Structures are given as structure tokens and as C-alpha cells.
Amino acid sequence: MTIxxxxxxxxxxxxxxxxxxxxxxEMPASSIFDQFDYAAPTISRHLSVLKEAGLVTTRRNGVFxxxxxxxxxxxxxxxxxxxxxxxTNPVAKPAPKERAARAPKVKIExxxxxxxxxx
Amino acid sequence: MTIxxxxxxxxxxxxxxxxxxxxxxEMPASSIFDQFDYAAPTISRHLSVLKEAGLVTTRRNGVFxxxxxxxxxxxxxxxxxxxxxxxTNPVAKPAPKERAARAPKVKIExxxxxxxxxx
DNA sequence: TAATTGATTAGCATTTTAGCTAATAAAACT
DNA sequence: AGTTTTATTAGCTAAAATGCTAATCAATTA
Numbered sequence: 001m002t003i004x005x006x007x008x009x010x011x012x013x014x015x016x017x018x019x020x021x022x023x024x025x026e027m028p029a030s031s032i033f034d035q036f037d038y039a040a041p042t043i044s045r046h047l048s049v050l051k052e053a054g055l056v057t058t059r060r061n062g063v064f065x066x067x068x069x070x071x072x073x074x075x076x077x078x079x080x081x082x083x084x085x086x087x088t089n090p091v092a093k094p095a096p097k098e099r100a101a102r103a104p105k106v107k108i109e110x111x112x113x114x115x116x117x118x119x
Numbered sequence: 120m121t122i123x124x125x126x127x128x129x130x131x132x133x134x135x136x137x138x139x140x141x142x143x144x145e146m147p148a149s150s151i152f153d154q155f156d157y158a159a160p161t162i163s164r165h166l167s168v169l170k171e172a173g174l175v176t177t178r179r180n181g182v183f184x185x186x187x188x189x190x191x192x193x194x195x196x197x198x199x200x201x202x203x204x205x206x207t208n209p210v211a212k213p214a215p216k217e218r219a220a221r222a223p224k225v226k227i228e229x230x231x232x233x234x235x236x237x238x
Numbered sequence: 239t240a241a242t243t244g245a246t247t248a249g250c251a252t253t254t255t256a257g258c259t260a261a262t263a264a265a266a267c268t
Numbered sequence: 269a270g271t272t273t274t275a276t277t278a279g280c281t282a283a284a285a286t287g288c289t290a291a292t293c294a295a296t297t298a
Binding site: 131157165168179181182 | 285286287288289290294295296
């Protein structure tokens with residue numbers, strides 16, 4: 001559940017796709033396998049990477065193993081990311097020639113704003 | 120500037136540290152090098168990975184090359200991440216034995232909420 | 239123009255990652 | 269018990285990533 005493991009886990013396309021697939025609820029491993037052209041063991045290993053990172057949890061029901069997204073882990077990534085997004089002081093070392101006064105205050109759009117109404 | 124390149128770039132500890140260093144403004148490469156125990160060329164390569172991902176931009180001033188964080192690229196990652204965070208339907212395939220009605224609607228805390236007042 | 243400073247590129251070694259097939263495990267069914 | 273189904277683990281190969289030193293580039297200064 002470290003930011004290291006989470007961010008590494010997310011750095012792979014197949015794993016991001018798995019995360020997206022689990023957005024709306026759990027899914028047995030076989031259903032996940034079906035969505036890929038890769039061999040099942042390959043995806044199984046991706047699942048284990050996600051699990052080690054704390055991004056998914058599993059529960060067994062008979063032969064089926066259901067994978068579920070652990071949103072808390074995604075929240076950790078979000079928590080790392082968010083402080084980097086809001087507009088802050090534009091430069092650490094003050095620009096040598098220009099005055100800061102009345103600088104046009106570039107508005108950096110924050111895509112999270114779009115979703116706030118849903119919470 | 121693809122989510123692929125951005126998420127891979129963020130999957131490395133040194134690169135995340137660089138991003139954090141640039142949070143409050145640009146910085147010359149040498150100042151970045153100083154913060155690491157790695158050889159300068161190693162960090163220089165990390166910088167080029169960040170640049171190829173669109174996470175930083177550079178400007179030269181004399182001998183110095185200033186690196187600046189490109190928040191728009193971080194926004195892209197945030198835009199990918201955010202739809203995965205809000206509570207949605209709990210299961211894609213309805214649970215076999217249980218009724219969905221009056222399910223306890225687990226509240227998943229969203230860390231972005233904490234920062235909204237700043238925008 | 240030669241030397242110095244800041245930074246990158248080249249070339250190499252080592253480790254890690256991602257893919258495969260084959261083998262194994264675990265539950266369910268005959 | 270033996271077979272089938274679902275899923276993982278083992279063992280391997282190839283590619284990518286990460287670190288280093290040496291060499292190079294680009295701007296400044298003596």
C-alpha cells in the first residue's frame with residue numbers, strides 16, 4: 001500500500017485497464033482474462049501485482065476468485081497528486097527581470113473540479 | 120503527454136521526488152542533481168523521461184537549464200484517476216444471494232475533497 | 239582560443255518487468 | 269476416485285529500465 005508500489009502498478013497499461021474494469025464492482029478472474037489477448041497467467045500476474053500494491057482485494061466463491069478495486073489505494077495516489085495541482089507561487093527563485101505584481105495569474109484548470117458535484 | 124507515458128514516469132521514486140521539488144516553481148538542473156546521491160547523468164536521464172512524458176518543460180538561461188513542472192500533465196493523470204474514485208454501483212454482476220436494496224452504501228472518503236476550498 | 243562550468247549523450251552492466259508454456263492447486267461434479 | 273474448471277505458480281526468454289563512467293556539447297570567462 002505504499003505510493004511506490006501503487007504508482008508502479010499503475011504504470012502498466014494492462015493493469016490500468018483492469019482497474020478501469022473493476023470501477024463499478026468486483027469481477028471473477030476469468031472475466032478479466034477474457035478482456036485481454038494475453039495468456040491467462042500473464043494477467044494473473046498483473047492481478048497479483050495489483051494485489052500486492054493494495055489496489056485490489058480478492059474473495060473466493062467456490063472455484064471463482066472475485067477481484068475488487070480497493071479505492072483507498074487509489075485515494076492514496078490522489079492524495080499524493082493533489083497538492084501538486086493547485087496553483088501555488090509561480091517561481092521558487094523570483095524571476096530576475098520581471099515584477100511579480102499584476103502578473104496575469106494563469107489559471108490552471110483542475111479536472112477534479114468537474115467531479116465535485118457528485119460527492 | 121499520454122497517460123501511458125505519464126503514469127510510467129511517475130512510477131519511479133526519483134522522478135516523483137523531482138516532481139515534488141518542482142511543485143513551487145522552476146529549478147536549474149544542477150539544483151536538482153544536488154538533492155540526490157545519484158550521479159548527475161542518472162538524474163539527467165530521469166529529467167528527460169519526465170520531459171518526454173510532458174511532465175516538465177525546460178528553458179535555457181545561459182549555461183543553466185531550468186526545469187518547470189507542467190501541471191497540465193498531472194491534470195491528465197488526475198482526470199484518469201478521478202472517475203475511479205467516487206462511489207458507484209457496488210457490483211457489476213449482481214450478487215447471487217443478496218438483495219441490493221438497503222445495502223449500507225459504504226462511504227469512501229475522497230481526499231480531493233480536502234483541497235477543494237483552495238480552488 | 240583555451241579553460242571552466244553546467245548539462246546531456248554514448249556505451250556498458252545489472253536488475254526488473256512482461257510475456258510465454260507447462261505444471262500445480264483447489265473446488266465441483268460424475 | 270477421476271475429471272473438469274478456474275486460477276495460480278514455476279521456469280524460462282526477451283525487452284526495458286536504471287545505474288555508472290567517459291565523452292561530448294554549449295555557454296561563459298580568462
